Amino acid sequence: MDKLLVRGGRTLNGEVLISGAKNAALPELCAALLTDQPVTLHNVPQLQDVATMLKLIRNMGVTAERADDGTVSLDAGGLNNPEAPYELVKTMRASVLALGPLLARFGHAKVSLPGGCAIGSRPVDQHLKGLQAMGAEIDVDHGYMVAKLGGGRTRLKGARIATDMVTVTGTENFLMAAALAEGETMLENAAQEPEIPDLAEMLIAMGAKIEGHGTSRIHIQGVERLHGCTHKVVADRIEAGTFLCAVAATGGDVFLRHARADHLDAVIDKLRDAGAIVTANEDGIRIQGTAPAYEHLKAQNFRTTEYPGFPTDMQAQFMVLNAIAKGASKVTETIFENRFMHVNELVRLGAHIQIDGKVAVLEGVQKLSGATVMATDLRASASLVIAGLVADGETLVDRIYHLDRGYDKMEAKLRAIGADIERVK
Numbered sequence: 001m002d003k004l005l006v007r008g009g010r011t012l013n014g015e016v017l018i019s020g021a022k023n024a025a026l027p028e029l030c031a032a033l034l035t036d037q038p039v040t041l042h043n044v045p046q047l048q049d050v051a052t053m054l055k056l057i058r059n060m061g062v063t064a065e066r067a068d069d070g071t072v073s074l075d076a077g078g079l080n081n082p083e084a085p086y087e088l089v090k091t092m093r094a095s096v097l098a099l100g101p102l103l104a105r106f107g108h109a110k111v112s113l114p115g116g117c118a119i120g121s122r123p124v125d126q127h128l129k130g131l132q133a134m135g136a137e138i139d140v141d142h143g144y145m146v147a148k149l150g151g152g153r154t155r156l157k158g159a160r161i162a163t164d165m166v167t168v169t170g171t172e173n174f175l176m177a178a179a180l181a182e183g184e185t186m187l188e189n190a191a192q193e194p195e196i197p198d199l200a201e202m203l204i205a206m207g208a209k210i211e212g213h214g215t216s217r218i219h220i221q222g223v224e225r226l227h228g229c230t231h232k233v234v235a236d237r238i239e240a241g242t243f244l245c246a247v248a249a250t251g252g253d254v255f256l257r258h259a260r261a262d263h264l265d266a267v268i269d270k271l272r273d274a275g276a277i278v279t280a281n282e283d284g285i286r287i288q289g290t291a292p293a294y295e296h297l298k299a300q301n302f303r304t305t306e307y308p309g310f311p312t313d314m315q316a317q318f319m320v321l322n323a324i325a326k327g328a329s330k331v332t333e334t335i336f337e338n339r340f341m342h343v344n345e346l347v348r349l350g351a352h353i354q355i356d357g358k359v360a361v362l363e364g365v366q367k368l369s370g371a372t373v374m375a376t377d378l379r380a381s382a383s384l385v386i387a388g389l390v391a392d393g394e395t396l397v398d399r400i401y402h403l404d405r406g407y408d409k410m411e412a413k414l415r416a417i418g419a420d421i422e423r424v425k
């Protein structure tokens with residue numbers, strides 16, 4: 001099993017090219033299932049999750065080709081097996097995004113329940129509730145969501161859907177389903193994460209009628225057919241945020257080309273409050289920091305919330321900064337019930353952190369010391385890599401298959417800006 005060996009103590013300098021967003025590419029690959037015409041996606045990141053999603057849709061009968069420049073050409077004209085088997089779904093929760101499009105185009109679908117994962121139980125009850133409001137009959141049978149249209153219908157019907165909480169993939173499933181439904185759909189309490197408007201723009205390019213995307217109320221007027229399109233996947237704000245935290249931690253001067261500062265306001269505000277220098281233009285974001293963090297950064301309290309609040313997907317990475325910055329801080333996780341799995345590993349590196357329910361209480365330390373640590377989920381893995389970059393001596397991060405699920409060539413990008421990091425068996 002691959003591991004990452006990091007030797008800490010180097011500052012980072014230079015330029016990093018930020019890839020397309022995992023959390024936009026995955027729903028957008030599923031959106032191609034809505035039409036029998038060719039769809040081309042540019043800027044698709046090279047990730048394990050994308051490989052899994054391509055496997056999943058090819059298994060349905062979709063033709064999907066990937067070029068080295070990040071272009072993926074899809075043709076769901078021959079889709080004849082609207083099914084997502086457990087073997088593929090179990091490694092990637094985003095497979096639930098196949099349900100809305102399959103149901104909308106074929107009137108039936110069979111998608112394995114994704115199950116829980118390290119960060120929490122992650123139920124899909126809201127997805128089911130919303131699709132049922134649109135006229136779907138969904139049974140859970142032998143671990144599968146078996147969905148069909150009820151009442152002799154040939155298409156889903158528009159509906160008003162108000163979810164109990166803000167759900168990102170739920171909003172995406174409803175957007176895709178409603179695009180081909182009969183009549184109007186109003187999504188209340190919709191997610192506003194930048195990946196939602198990016199998906200909506202792709203659907204509009206396919207002929208969908210959508211208004212209000214990027215706000216909490218999205219209106220969709222269903223159409224009978226969608227056509228092919230070409231779309232460029234938005235830049236990955238979480239990859240960019242991860243590099244921002246890495247450079248703030250190690251010190252240095254790095255430009256993140258293609259990163260969107262307007263998608264990272266909450267994180268950039270906290271970085272500036274901590275003492276890092278962050279500037280941005282339309283080409284990307286520049287961060288400048290000075291080592292050691294303990295002398296130049298002030299720890300920040302923060303609380304994860306839905307966009308535009310502080311993203312839960314940045315909580316673990318920013319926590320490393322608090323662990324090595326001067327002062328006490330509190331980090332509150334409000335989205336997932338079990339997203340502090342990195343804390344014990346950071347403590348093994350010398351961090352002072354205690355967990356009290358949803359709150360992690362930290363006291364900054366002057367230095368971390370390298371050790372073997374275990375990655376438990378995607379962003380926890382990234383936080384351990386950042387910790388390794390500043391720790392004394394060698395840090396070996398085990399189980400990095402979690403990292404490979406969502407970061408495009410992370411160690412190569414870090415090495416190019418001066419990190420001492422290598423992949424070992």
Ligand SMILES: CC(=O)N[C@H]1[C@@H](OP(=O)(O)OP(=O)(O)OC[C@H]2O[C@@H](n3ccc(=O)[nH]c3=O)[C@H](O)[C@@H]2O)O[C@H](CO)[C@@H](O)[C@@H]1O
Nearest residue numbers: 023094122123124125126127165166167168169170335336
């Ligand atoms: C592929 C993708 O885009 N993943 C992102 C997406 O996950 P995902 O879309 O799975 O996360 P949600 O926004 O749905 O989850 C938010 C909260 O709602 C709960 N919930 C959600 C749906 C439901 O039917 N029932 C329910 O109880 C979840 O357990 C969680 O506590 O948004 C999360 C929150 O920003 C991010 O961490 C993930 O990186």
Ligand SMILES: C=C(OP(=O)(O)O)C(=O)O
Nearest residue numbers: 023093094313378379406
């Ligand atoms: C939790 C994440 O992803 P997923 O929803 O794919 O598990 C993430 O990107 O941090």
